[in-house]
Amino acid sequence: MRTKASPPISHLSGKAALPLIEAYFEFNHLKQLYRQGWLRVGISPERCESVAEHSLGVALLCLFIADSWFPEADASKVVRIALLHDLGEARVGDITPHDGVNPTQKHALERQAVAQILGKLPRGAEYLALWEEYEQGASFEAKLVRQVDRLEMSLQACVYEHQGFGDLSQFFASAEKVMESPQLRAVLTELQALRPPRAAAP
Template identity: 85%
Template structure:
């Protein structure tokens, strides 16, 4: 798994500290962890986004989309889920479909990681329940975050195509498959029109 630097939690070297500091050093690794799918298609490391950058993009999009287009959604819950959805990758890395890890195994690895990171915090069980909700797609809010997660990937693919990273159609196809709501389907169709004409 390619990263910018080793996990910051290693700096503790077994020393005890406050739970919030320990949790921060765990999730800080998302800033060091490249989104592996972009590296796989040739985006150079110096231009490749981190999982932390992706998660910020998802959270901001979720805020804007939930509050503007989905008044029936609990926007606070949507943003909370968005902030938590990639947390397990701080320990297990950004496992992609090309890594040969089946969905059940990936879920088990990430859930254990999230449980260990959040278990340090006073409201850890509540946060873990939100992460589970996302994984299970058991609420409208969780399913909305899943769609926005892929939308953000499509937006980033469009940026990379304009920066000369080649034809990233596979990422658009993957994103299009999960767009359920008419509003996000329309937004995604508009995004498609913004791609560079020669790919």
């Protein structure tokens, strides 16, 4: 698992710290952790986004999308889920389908990691429940975040294509598989039309 640096939490080993500080040193690793799928297709480490950057993109898109297009959604809940959805990667890394880890095992590893990180906080159980809700797709808000997660990936793929990193069609195809909302499908369709001609060619 390629990272920019080792997990910051290691610097607190053997030291007493407030739960909030410990939690920060845990999730700070998301800033060090490359999105492994981009590295796999040749995005250079210097240009490769971190998991934290992806999570910020998802959270902002969720805010804008929930507020603008889905009045029936609890926008605050959507954003909270978006902020938490990749938290387990701070401990287990960015496991991709190419890593050969089955989904059940991946879920178990990430759930344990999220429980350990959030267990330090007074409302940790509440946050863990939101993370689990996302994993299970147990609410309208969770399903919306799952779609926006893939939409953000497609948007980033389009940016990388314009920066000269070649045809990233596989990421658009991955997004297509989970896009249920007509509004979000329309965004993805428009995004496809904005891809560089060489990358978008069949």
